[in-house]
Amino acid sequence: MKVGIIGATGYGGVELYRILSNHPHVEECILYSSSEMDVPYSNTFPHLHDLSDHILKNIDVEDIKKNIHVLFLATPPGVSRNLTPQFLDSDVKIIDLSGDLRLKDRNEYEHWYKRPCVEDEVLEKTVYGLSELNKEEIKKATLLANPGCFPTATILGLAPVVQNRIIHEQSIIVDAKTGVSGAGRNISQATHFSETNENIKIYKVHEHQHIPEVEQALFALNDGITAISFNTHLIPMTRGIMATIYASLQESYTTESLLDLYKDFYAASPFVRVRKQDEFPSTKEVYGSNFCDIGLKVDERTGRVTIVAVIDNLMKGAAGQAVQNFNLMNGYEETTGLYFAPIYP
Template identity: 50%
Template structure:
């Protein structure tokens, strides 16, 4: 099998660097271009010394003609507002595109403008983009040329809700999500919030009722449930580098036993190797998925209140970004979805 040539645009951010790390181990992919608009001409290893002697390529500038010459597929790990301009040009040049930014996730351009504070992409390309929540919409990804990779919080949260929403077992207006993330989710840029002395030994809520991932989660759950979903979504920053833990509270439409709920989740995710449903009474921790493409889910039904608690954990940089992007590449190309990702989490 000839190798697919891959370019990573935004290679000097955490998502781009993680995409590089994972693609270096992929048997069917060769990295042929690493791109940074701000550091063109420098070695990738200057900014990421862990790549010394492994990948020493000079960073290319953003140039569609050059990418057309050097690559078959382009991963866009760019800040929001850039992919909306770049993706159409790459697609029109005949390249496959996997967008790790948020520019094409929301099908309603007005929602994007409201929550992301950027001008939305061309509606024709928004319609063309396939939302790549791999375990849920993987069949849509197969054979497409353009994937919008889900956000980190939406991945953890939607995977925790998908079986329930798809089978119409829950009230989609009763969902409360209490989510926590490590600081890598804020990106590599400098800010006071993620300064060591500000974040160390600290724990804080942020973007309360204003987080840009809110409409993405609502869009996915509404699509699955067949009716409008409205969620209360509160995010928190914790003093660790990687990981998301999403605690989800939801009301059932009718009485169900805990055994029924566990059976539903196991059936829904049967054959999907990267979602692991824990045994009854067990709940996941971020450490058990560190550095991996796994999503671990624990469940508890409160018979006193009738509410269900779902706890879902992922590594935000892997399953919440680069790992799922590569999983989507595998689906696009018709490869086994675990190719290049079948490694265990890092522990301890």
């Protein structure tokens, strides 16, 4: 199996490389970049000194069609719109980590992303790849939209109570927190160390482009879900997302009964770890791993439940889930090359 990564010089790309270079079914990994070409990959990422002798290649569609079985797009917004149509007639399976293919409604895309949507033919062929919720479709996919980091934590945190109509559909509030690597490797004032360290910032208030992605996925589980409240905060750390989710219960439930529901719901999902009663996950407890850990507790005083879901934004929130989907799409065991422990502390 030969795989390609376009956008190898970003954080998503290099995390894909970390996993795929140890994957038992990947024979060769070819790295593409539009910004840096014909230079050693380890120049860009010196932590790969001696580990990688890859030379970054210019993107050549014909060459990719001939040599690559699965292509990962770890590219900035807008790139997939141009690239994916060129592979529709080929055998190359594509896993797109950008947000370009995730929304089924092109108007929603253009409203939230402020850029033209991909063409309909591509959209129709695309399978949304939240591994735990969409496994059978993913197995047959040849073009896959890998979920966003916030949507992954939020949807996994909500799916059991949404699908089972346990919460009021209009009551969902998601307060998300992320480490800074979610903003990528490109520099900006907002991710300048001196501005970000020892600081919490809220950003894109009510306007984050992951909102419609969450709503689309929840609506598929329960068509009573229309609009959710969702905000994101930048936290002075590199990796990790926590989604703290609040919702009103339709009727009275105990914490224990809801935890049982979650354990059942995710019984066949090796990467979702439902925590014990009175134990809530912290982001460091999934650092570097593909796990999504979930804790929850009912608040009798308010009739609400608080659900906490954590992931490593570069793993289950990006490269890890992409490889999980790669496994599913190619008939491998879902956990192949991915089932390793978080790094702690």
